[in-house]
Amino acid sequence: MLTQQQVTQWETFGFLHLRGVLNADEIEVINAEYDKGLNKTRDLMDSPVGNRRQLNWPNMGPDTPFLAGLLEDPRICGVAEQLFGDDVVGVASNGNHFAGDRTEWHPDTHDPHMQGVKFACYLQPLGSESGALRVIPGSHKSPLHDDLFRVPRKDSNRRQEEQTGLGVSEFPAHVCRSEPGDLIAFNFRLWHASWGGTSDRRMCSIMYYNNPKTPEEETANRQMVAIVRRVHEGLEWKEPQHSEHWLSNPQKSEKRQRWIDWLRRWEYVDAD
Ligand SMILES: O=C(O)CCC(=O)C(=O)O
Numbered sequence: 628m629l630t631q632q633q634v635t636q637w638e639t640f641g642f643l644h645l646r647g648v649l650n651a652d653e654i655e656v657i658n659a660e661y662d663k664g665l666n667k668t669r670d671l672m673d674s675p676v677g678n679r680r681q682l683n684w685p686n687m688g689p690d691t692p693f694l695a696g697l698l699e700d701p702r703i704c705g706v707a708e709q710l711f712g713d714d715v716v717g718v719a720s721n722g723n724h725f726a727g728d729r730t731e732w733h734p735d736t737h738d739p740h741m742q743g744v745k746f747a748c749y750l751q752p753l754g755s756e757s758g759a760l761r762v763i764p765g766s767h768k769s770p771l772h773d774d775l776f777r778v779p780r781k782d783s784n785r786r787q788e789e790q791t792g793l794g795v796s797e798f799p800a801h802v803c804r805s806e807p808g809d810l811i812a813f814n815f816r817l818w819h820a821s822w823g824g825t826s827d828r829r830m831c832s833i834m835y836y837n838n839p840k841t842p843e844e845e846t847a848n849r850q851m852v853a854i855v856r857r858v859h860e861g862l863e864w865k866e867p868q869h870s871e872h873w874l875s876n877p878q879k880s881e882k883r884q885r886w887i888d889w890l891r892r893w894e895y896v897d898a899d
Contacts, residue, residue, distance in 0.1 A: 629709050637710060641767030642803075642813040648702055649748065649808045653693070658750060660691040661829060664722040671865040680727035680784060683862050686720045686831065688870035694720050695873060697833055699882060706812060707744050707835035714838040716889050717882075718743075719868055725758070725821075725828040729795050731784045732763075732775070735815040739769065740847035742837035747811045750829040755802040758824025760811055763800050767816035775818050782822075795822040838889070848893060856898040867899030 629643070637643050649657070668684040686694035697703055698717040707715045735745065753759035766772050779792030798820070803811050813819060821828075839845040859868065869890060876883050890896050 629706055634709065637812070637814075640762075640764040640801075641817040642762050642764070642811060643706075644803050644805070645706070645810045645812060646806070647808050648810045651808070654750070654807045656693045657748070657831060660686065660694050661722055661750060661831065663690050664694075665724055665829075668722070668724075668865075672863065680725065682722075682724040682726075684722045684864065685866060685868045685870070686722050687868065687873040688866065689872045691720075691722075694722070694831060697831075699880060703746055703810065703833055704835070704882075706746075710744055710812075711742065711835065711837045714885075715743075716836045716838055717833075717886050718836050718890065718895065719832070719834040721832045721834075721868075723830040723832055725824050725830070726826045727784065727786075728758075728822070728824055729782050729784065730819075730821045730824075731782060732780055732795060732798060732818055732820040734766070734772065734818050736851070737772075737816070738847045738850065739772075739816065740839075740841070740843040741815060741851055742844070743815050744812050744835050745815065746833040747813070748807075748831045748833070749805050749809070749811075750807050750831070752806050753821075753824075753828070754804050755796075756823035758821045758828045759805055760803045760813075761795070761798070761800040761820045761822065762803065762813060763798065763818040766818040767814040772816055772818070795820045852894050852898050855895060859899065867896075869896055869899055 629637070633643055664684050664686055665682065667690070668682050688695070698720045704717060707717070747760060749760070763775065766775055781790070781792040782795040800820070805811060836848070837844065839848045874887055874896065876887060
């Protein structure tokens with residue numbers, strides 16, 4: 628349960644650093660499930676993994692029950708409900724592996740009507756020069772959000788050797804130094820990046836979408852389905868985001884069933 632102060636911080640800065648949400652035993656289980664997901668993903672890749680900058684995979688199948696279940700965990704889902712209402716929709720629990728030393732500055736969406744929250748759970752202690760998530764507080768709101776597109780940036784993901792512009796670590800930003808067990812909740816529109824990560828940086832992410840309430844939000848949601856379809860193709864996923872097992876809702880959870888119905892209605896399941 629968030630305090631009123633945390634809700635105000637979320638609204639103002641666009642993120643919350645929630646420390647020690649998951650305990651050491653849970654982190655051990657997460658690490659074991661993460662390894663399973665990573666190994667399976669590497670095995671399924673068509674081309675050699677080499678030192679691919681990033682690998683992503685869904686954690687919503689029967690092999691990763693704890694990570695799949697986090698979507699319905701009241702410590703996480705309850706926060707999303709507090710921020711976006713009881714009708715918020717749990718959409719994804721993913722694994723992410725980073726092998727590069729940077730993630731360039733970017734927001735996850737530009738659209739002010741596509742609202743939602745991502746919870747990032749990094750599995751190693753991370754500092755400012757070792758890959759901790761950096762955020763620009765308040766950049767989920769316009770005009771700052773839009774103005775940031777005009778700032779020349781170097782240190783791109785593709786390692787082009789741009790000579791001008793601000794490097795990732797030169798942007799005025801907040802560094803979320805984190806420990807395993809922490810969750811960093813951020814608005815999809817918030818500008819974020821990381822710098823100095825190793826070739827084996829591990830993160831799990833859990834995402835919730837706002838249930839659209841206006842025509843603009845409905846349009847944004849429809850566009851998001853198309854984006855998700857393209858992203859999944861680009862990431863070369865070999866299995867759907869939502870596994871048949873998850874969609875069969877074996878525990879007959881009412882909440883999950885509402886999400887499944889919503890995901891089918893908006894054609895996210897089709898886009899898998
Ligand atoms: O940790 C990172 O390098 C970036 C994470 C990120 O961009 C994301 O989860 O959207």
